[in-house]
Amino acid sequence: MSAFELNKWIGAFLGTFLLVMVLNLLSDALFSDHHDHNGPAFLVEVTDLVSHAGSEQTGTMESLSSLLLTADPNAARKTAKICGICHTFKLGGANKIGPNLWDVVGRAKATREDFSYSSTLANLGGMWDYEALDAFLTSPKTFAPGTKMVFPGIKKPEVRANMIAYLRTFSDNPIALPTK
Ligand code: HEC
Known part of the structure; x- marks a missing residue:
């Protein structure tokens, strides 16, 4: 050589x-799990989120209320990293591609004054109650055609419930969990 x-x-x-x-x-x-706050630890979760189409909304699905009552907010930390690409959760957090999500559960939809929402979202009206969040997070573009939130949705009801329970913790006065 x-x-x-x-x-x-x-x-x-x-x-x-x-x-x-x-x-x-x-x-x-x-x-890894060490960088729970900002790390883009999303690859595994993306496949996890989108590859369970089969378990979607079957007739035997537990109701949203019972799922929320047993939901584990901490289990949503990984999913939240995907959201974290576009959103911050904490009070005073910046808007990124999407609006800051502090106190979003129970808030009127699309009402952060410092964020420019799509007209679709701005015209939805009503509150982000549990049902609305669940529907939106199942498939943003089905719930709000033309939304700027480019995210395929969380197909598993339990994973969505955990995510909503986690979102709910970002508030000084979280709204009550549904009673059955
Ligand atoms: C690729 C970027 C992106 C990702 C990922 C993303 N979002 Fe969004 N999100 C947006 C944008 C942009 C909007 C504003 C949508 C509009 O105006 O149509 C939005 C809007 C929202 C809203 C409505 C906020 C309000 O003030 O009314 C909620 C709630 C929300 N997202 C939750 C989530 C959650 C939970 C996740 C993770 C499971 C997530 N988003 C993932 C970009 C994203």
């Missing part, structure tokens, strides 16, 4: 090695 070829070989080897390192770091950032 000539020195030139050897150099090429070493170069390729180092290149691969570096690539593997970078991929490792990336997958740490994407899939």
Whole structure:
């Protein structure tokens, strides 16, 4: 092997090695649980969210109220990272691609003054009560055709209920959970 070829070989080897390192770091950032707040740990969850079409709204589905009563807000942290690409949750958080979601549960729809909503969302009227949030998060574009929220929806009712229960915690006075 000539020195030139050897150099090429070493170069390729180092290149691969570096690539593997970078991929490792990336997958740490994407899939680990340590960076609960801002990390885009969404790849796994995206497949999880969109690949359960079969369990969608069957006749035997538990009611939204009972799902909410047993929902686990903490279980939604991973899902929330997907939302976190476009939304902040905390009081005073910035609007990103989507509006800040502090205190959104029970609030009138599309009423943050510092965010420019689509006319579809602005014209919906009414409150983000549990049913409306559940319908919106099932399929934003079905619930609000023309919405600017480009998100396929959360197909599993339990995952949606956990997400809504998590959203509800971002308030100084969370609205009551539904009573059955
Ligand atoms: C790709 C960006 C994006 C993602 C991901 C996303 N949203 Fe949104 N969201 C938006 C945008 C943009 C709007 C405003 C929609 C409009 O004006 O039509 C919005 C609006 C909303 C609203 C209505 C807010 C209001 O003030 O009326 C809620 C609630 C909401 N999103 C919840 C969520 C949740 C929960 C998730 C995660 C499961 C999520 N969004 C994921 C972009 C996103």
